[in-house]
Amino acid sequence: MKTLYDANDPTSPALAEPKGNSLIGIDEDGIQPMTREYTQAAQALIEDQARFARGSIERASAEFGPVWDAAFEQLLAHVYPDPAAMGDAVKGYAAFAVDSMRRQRRFEKEREYPAKTFAEAAQEVYLNDEYMQTQYLPGLLLSHYLWSHHYLQLQYFHRFFLPSMAKQAHPRFAEVGIGTGVYSRIALQTVPAAEGFGYDLSPVSVRFTRAHLEAFGLLGRYNTNLRDVIEHPPEDQLGHVICVEVLEHLEDPVALMRALKNMTNSDGKLFITAALNAANADHIYLYRNAEEVLVQAADAGLHVEHYYFANAYPAPNRGVPVPGAMAMVCTPER
Template sequence: MSKLWLNSDKNESVFIKLFQIINNKYPNYASQWLNSLKDFGKDWEDEISNNISKVFGPEYNDRWEEAATGYAEFCTEALRAQVFFEKHGYYKASSYSDIVKECYHDADYMKVRYLPGQYLSHYIWPHHQKMLRHFVRELIPKIICEVSIFYEVGVGCGMYSQRSLQMMPKAYGVGYDISDYALEFTFNVIKKHNLQERYEIKNQDIISSPIEKKADFIISQEVLEHLEDPQNFINGLYNATRPGGWGYITAAINAGHTDHIFLYRNPEEVRTQIEKAGWSIYDEQIESNYMEKPIELRPTIVGYLARR
């Protein structure tokens, strides 16, 4: 066991309590939690503890066990997909319609594994946490005065909608997704943080059914790699944003997962598609995991703040 854990005087925090479940049941993933605690510190521990308390409960309950299991299965799934990618050089999934059926419309997959695991990964996976921190601390302050309404397209677990509402107390948000389970999970997250009066959810494919009312700010967080034609989707984001409005668009690069389809090899490929849609890029952030791997095999996230 790590000395950080043995010598800790913080064993009353919700984070530490949930970590104990991870350590006991899924020890292979315990070091991730301790490394993030060491890297990000007390403020991070307080923040994740607060979020766990609100979303999964403030004291031990069945949802803590489910969250721990969901996180472990989410990690295992990602590792298996990454091994496949590194061996073959491409992602296993290729059909969006199959992914929708097998993943996004599967209640057990989404509610038990995918969404709880994804929510926790925003804090435990270092590249996810660094992206979120940059979004909250650097990007939102730049645009807050210009945003009355924002959209998140592809809400997933709702983390970016939650943080946007918290950082922009005068803004109203709308979350779009094609999975009822993602929308349900997201709205529960929003409600648990008492933000529901400024947020609504819509099951809508913005390509087949474009958004009519333009947003001041649009968020698309790691959606592109889940699509067969991300360029068409980026065009849709552009068209759903008012002239002069802002977009925050991220994508996973060389990162295997069960539902990843479109393989980006480098940040330039993402940037080119965003600019092709008409966006002007103002900020670029690149974060990677498994830094010991060659760059072409290193799971990476790239994020762009762009203006229409």
């Protein structure tokens, strides 16, 4: 096992763009890298409604270049082409980010997440339709592009996980905890022959994902299901299984890892991520470092081929916990 990228280590090699298609893929409906109509509209809304995030689009563009420009423009043009919808999305992102910052400040002082069961988190977040639709999901979706550690994780997914899916004659994948649907969408775009299956406990997440994929013309290759895969595991095993930032939402993350392993073919691969030191409303299991996730993966019978880690920003002072993203590519140990 090796760390392929650690954004906090200056000696770590950068995540270079893979050869061939760009990260998200530019489709054939005319959205080109130099077209920034929707990006400019979002930028103006952020300047007006989310002043704390001023400059975030420019910084991401400067850090990631034309590939990011094209990907972000494509997202906005498909999912938020209506000015009112984009305005609501930016407003939701602002509320999501401010709430995250407020909770993070409390976490910096207490160094623990507030005591909360999964059932309590579900009532507060996943089963709260208004919160999910207006704040959580729009905020999370935009964060995949506006937060560098989230976008680096997308790069890692594209470069180190999807190529093995593309090599299969009839690629089929499952995503558990689909959230906004962004990872499933990227898989379907990058691997045109792929068929996907999405599982979630939130009806709002399922609706949001279906609308997201329909906007990109990909829903015909994707099936969604409201299902707890631990209590009701799917019957079929698949070649690739994806689970992005779900572990920290559970009281027993290892049980989910075992369920994910059981969903995967013996020669398949898994892409699993975790949020570290990130005090969001629905985070109840505290991972303080990547090593804790790796230990649990081994306990679940997974072999970690390699992993990625990055913090959201430099620590303001020595010892202050900073939100981080950790992702790993695994295979089942049979």
